[in-house]
Amino acid sequence: MIKEDCGIVGISLQKDSLLIFDYLYYTLHTLQHRGQESAGIAINNEEGTFIHKGMGLVSEVFNKKRESIKGNTGIGHVRYSTSGESSLENSQPFLIEDKDRLFIIAHNGNIVNHKIIKKDLESKGYTISSSSDSEVIGYLFIEKLKETDDITDAVARLMEDLKGSYSVVILYKNKIIAFRDPLGMRPLCIGELDKQTVFHNNSSVYESNNTIKGFIIASESVAIDTLDGRLIRDIKPGEVVILEDGVITEEKHLVKLEHTAHCMFEYVYFARPDSVIDGRSVYDVRMAIGELIAQRANIDADFVSPTPDSGVTFAIGYAISSGLPYIESLIKNRYVGRTFINPNQEDRELMVKIKLNPIHNNVEGKKIVLVDDSVVRGTTSKRIVNILRKAGAKEIHLCIGCPPLISPCYFGVDFTTNDELIASKKNISEISEMIGADSITYATIDDIVTAIGIEKDNLCLSCLTGIYHI
């Protein structure tokens, strides 16, 4: 499994409300797929700053913390470590303090030059306690604010120095300062909250008759949906948006590059299919990729089947385009807990058996098109093919929604060396042999570009091509 990067959210309401905590808590649940190592929430109110974070899932970190915290401004974060190790000290949001200034920052992405910036900041007297690049962004922001007292100008100066991917929300007094890197690598969108939303917690039902107005900025539009909000638009690459007391006080496009570099992997792997990113429905993109693979592959098979759950949308597209029936061949146990994270080899084998079970009647003697989203090391695909073979499948033709991953990602995805990528070492027939499939058909780069509907020059395809924007 590829570790995803992070999910962020910032919420600004027009008035103080006990709902602020629940809004953040539920949106982090919605973004949980983007990071499961740690979670954190920070809220500012008249009494000061509430910040709580910890290792684990949102429900684990906040199990006993859902007490009443009134406020109108807050941010949240779920994390997978892509820079800095997985530890509490690296979990977010980060408190950034310098003399009379106090910020709290949550970041999604990876800053490739963060070590150089950190060294420079340390030489200026800053103490940066974690190994996370996100804390470096926070202190760099403070440094820029010393040069110019204007927040927008400070963000513009920050963008000049930072190299890499970053979608950021900063909590500062009653403001949310949100910005996205000029290449637009990681998603960030804004929505409006103007409907009545009622949550029940253990102790109370509150504000059921009031409409709470405000704005939300989040990694994915599904977070806005959760609060019955309305997606307004994506934050533009290189743009800063500032929210204050539930209204937008600043929208400024600071850096416009000739090309953007939206991560294609958000569409094929990271994001939830019910999200809309940069104007494109992730579900539609995955369906279209499945259709395009089917048109080219033209495989003689009895039915199309997804790898649960990652291959589902691609497989539906394949089935519609090919005319083959869509039939499940594997059932996923959705109740396998976190006990199996970092298992040894023996546990790993057991984990696959507990996680996925074949439907013998569907599989026996059948020629199957098995569809998945991506192949990284090939080990998971090999195990799945093995399960189907043991269940009596006659032929297994693997179709993959992402073209061969041949080069590391330095922008927030955890395949950072060639060794982790089977396609960097083996050709397609060697991969097919290693996995034990009768054939493998990958989506092509052109399929991906066509399906996403963004020009090739404006997408990051570096892990597919080995050509880097930075």
Ligand code: SF4
């Ligand atoms: S290298 Fe691949 S995974 Fe990384 S940002 Fe680019 S497209 Fe996304």
